[in-house]
Amino acid sequence: MMTPAEEFLRDYHDRNPAAASELADRGRVGGRSVYEAFADHVGQPGSVLDLGCGDGALLAVLAGRGTGKLAGIDLSAKQLDVARGRAGLADADLRPGRAQELPFEDDSYDAVVSHMALMLMSDVEKVIAETARVLRPGGAFVIGVGGGGTDALEVFLKVARPLFAVVAEDRQIPTSGDPRSRTREGLDALLGPAGFASVEWHQLLVDLSGPPDSVWQTCHDTYYQVDALDETQLMGLRTAFKVASRSLVAPDGTLPAGALINVATTRLT
Numbered sequence: 295m296m297t298p299a300e301e302f303l304r305d306y307h308d309r310n311p312a313a314a315s316e317l318a319d320r321g322r323v324g325g326r327s328v329y330e331a332f333a334d335h336v337g338q339p340g341s342v343l344d345l346g347c348g349d350g351a352l353l354a355v356l357a358g359r360g361t362g363k364l365a366g367i368d369l370s371a372k373q374l375d376v377a378r379g380r381a382g383l384a385d386a387d388l389r390p391g392r393a394q395e396l397p398f399e400d401d402s403y404d405a406v407v408s409h410m411a412l413m414l415m416s417d418v419e420k421v422i423a424e425t426a427r428v429l430r431p432g433g434a435f436v437i438g439v440g441g442g443g444t445d446a447l448e449v450f451l452k453v454a455r456p457l458f459a460v461v462a463e464d465r466q467i468p469t470s471g472d473p474r475s476r477t478r479e480g481l482d483a484l485l486g487p488a489g490f491a492s493v494e495w496h497q498l499l500v501d502l503s504g505p506p507d508s509v510w511q512t513c514h515d516t517y518y519q520v521d522a523l524d525e526t527q528l529m530g531l532r533t534a535f536k537v538a539s540r541s542l543v544a545p546d547g548t549l550p551a552g553a554l555i556n557v558a559t560t561r562l563t
């Protein structure tokens with residue numbers, strides 16, 4: 295059964311089926327897309343399952359690099375509809391559902407990946423146990439989790455946090471995820487008992503700089519809590535952000551903004 299947080303995530307992504315990949319595609323890691331940079335850590339396994347695959351942007355990159363057997367699971371069926379239209383994913387096994395209960399066979403994938411999704415999952419021990427079950431012995435688990443914002447994103451959070459805290463109780467976004475899945479130590483503690491080796495830890499610095507209005511939109515789209523704000527609160531936040539970020543704007547009009555994605559890679563021992 296879905297938790298309230300999962301129901302929120304399903305409804306949010308059903309309403310905005312392309313939001314996650316559009317947001318990621320606004321960023322650049324050394325001039326390339328976030329998905330391309332993340333896929334470098336996955337390599338070219340013969341088969342991959344993506345937990346919280348969204349609209350299939352990462353799976354499409356892996357298909358383009360030669361992975362033949364592709365599967366994904368996500369709470370939001372509308373995103374999976376978008377994924378089915380992507381190049382290389384016509385035969386992908388895309389299932390609506392929860393990563394805590396994987397509808398896949400034991401020992402059936404060379405790699406399991408999860409980009410910006412594991413960190414949102416509750417009962418994460420169950421997700422990891424299911425991952426260990428469906429992975430072949432020696433299979434890889436590659437996890438991308440948010441590592442915070444820099445420059446304008448940092449400013450945005452500073453001005454937004456007090457506003458998020460005063461949203462009426464009946465509009466609050468349910469808290470999702472387990473904080474342990476965001477840190478190296480937390481992931482090691484979760485993964486070790488399920489039979490995984492200690493994680494290797496890498497960082498992707500995503501450049502989200504641009505004209506102030508587009509950076510505002512990026513900040514707006516990055517945090518689910520913005521969805522809980524009413525029109526007046528949103529206008530207030532926009533003004534506060536504009537004022538607080540003004541001094542960062544470069545002479546050419548660019549507002550610097552960045553986000554860190556921590557990539558943990560491990561193998562089933």
Ligand SMILES: C[S@@+](CC[C@H](N)C(=O)[O-])C[C@H]1O[C@@H](n2cnc3c(N)ncnc32)[C@H](O)[C@@H]1O
Pocket residue numbers: 300303304307314315318345346347348349350351352367368369370373391392393394408409410411414415416
């Ligand atoms: C920030 S989006 C990232 C989507 C995609 N991985 C990407 O990078 O474009 C997080 C995704 O995780 C999915 N998700 C969250 N919890 C989940 C769960 N327990 N089982 C399956 N999917 C989940 C959400 O529905 C959403 O599509």
